[in-house]
Amino acid sequence: MSRAEDDAGNGETKGQPPEGHSCAREPDKIKTRTCLGCRESKDKGDLVRLVAGPDGVVVIDYKGNLPGRGSYVCPKESCIRGAFSRKQLQRAFNGARTEGVEEFLNHLRKKVLERVLSMLSISRKAGKIVDGREAVEKGMEKGKIVLLLLAQDLSAGSMKQMTEKCLSRGIKYYICLSKDEIGDFLGKGERVAVGITDKSLSALLEKEFCRLRSLGSMALGGNKCLR
Numbered sequence: 001m002s003r004a005e006d007d008a009g010n011g012e013t014k015g016q017p018p019e020g021h022s023c024a025r026e027p028d029k030i031k032t033r034t035c036l037g038c039r040e041s042k043d044k045g046d047l048v049r050l051v052a053g054p055d056g057v058v059v060i061d062y063k064g065n066l067p068g069r070g071s072y073v074c075p076k077e078s079c080i081r082g083a084f085s086r087k088q089l090q091r092a093f094n095g096a097r098t099e100g101v102e103e104f105l106n107h108l109r110k111k112v113l114e115r116v117l118s119m120l121s122i123s124r125k126a127g128k129i130v131d132g133r134e135a136v137e138k139g140m141e142k143g144k145i146v147l148l149l150l151a152q153d154l155s156a157g158s159m160k161q162m163t164e165k166c167l168s169r170g171i172k173y174y175i176c177l178s179k180d181e182i183g184d185f186l187g188k189g190e191r192v193a194v195g196i197t198d199k200s201l202s203a204l205l206e207k208e209f210c211r212l213r214s215l216g217s218m219a220l221g222g223n224k225c226l227r
């Protein structure tokens with residue numbers, strides 16, 4: 001039976017670095033948790049924490065800072081569906097109530113999307129983004145752009161041109177949000193593309209984009225999140 005683990009160390013496994021891995025992290029600093037879906041032990045940072053709220057309903061603790069005993073799941077549709085179908089959440093939380101799997105997936109997609117917008121906002125405040133097609137294309141030519149976000153409602157012709165440019169220059173791109181949504185977030189009119197010019201911010205954003213993809217984000221208002 002899988003019981004919720006608390007962060008004081010109950011059920012915590014001390015991970016070892018992968019074989020042949022020369023990572024300088026101390027083995028005892030790698031905190032691993034087991035996914036309720038696939039049962040694999042993974043780095044805590046790659047999993048999503050769940051806690052039972054005061055009303056006895058299991059909630060997603062995306063920031064990982066809510067009090068209480070936590071349990072973990074991979075941010076993947078297959079793991080979440082597996083955990084729900086085998087009633088792993090109820091077992092982990094001693095019979096606490098959960099929402100339905102579809103609602104749960106939608107909530108999680110929303111949390112990831114909120115994180116994407118928050119990361120974009122941080123990038124913008126730090127002056128690490130380029131927006132609008134002309135500026136983005138110039139940035140790409142100059143090799144300034146590390147990661148590109150393309151609006152999902154870009155016309156087919158423009159989408160083809162932009163993605164081909166990304167592929168020829170080895171720039172990673174994701175298709176997510178609409179032109180209006182991107183413009184709103186920037187406080188401007190509609191925008192077809194946003195380029196991120198900072199490597200570490202791009203890496204953080206990419207992690208969230210990959211999560212959206214693993215969560216089958218097509219269900220989220222038709223959002224696509226393709227590489």
Ligand SMILES: [Zn+2]
Pocket residue numbers: 035036037038039040073074076079
């Ligand atoms: Zn899993």
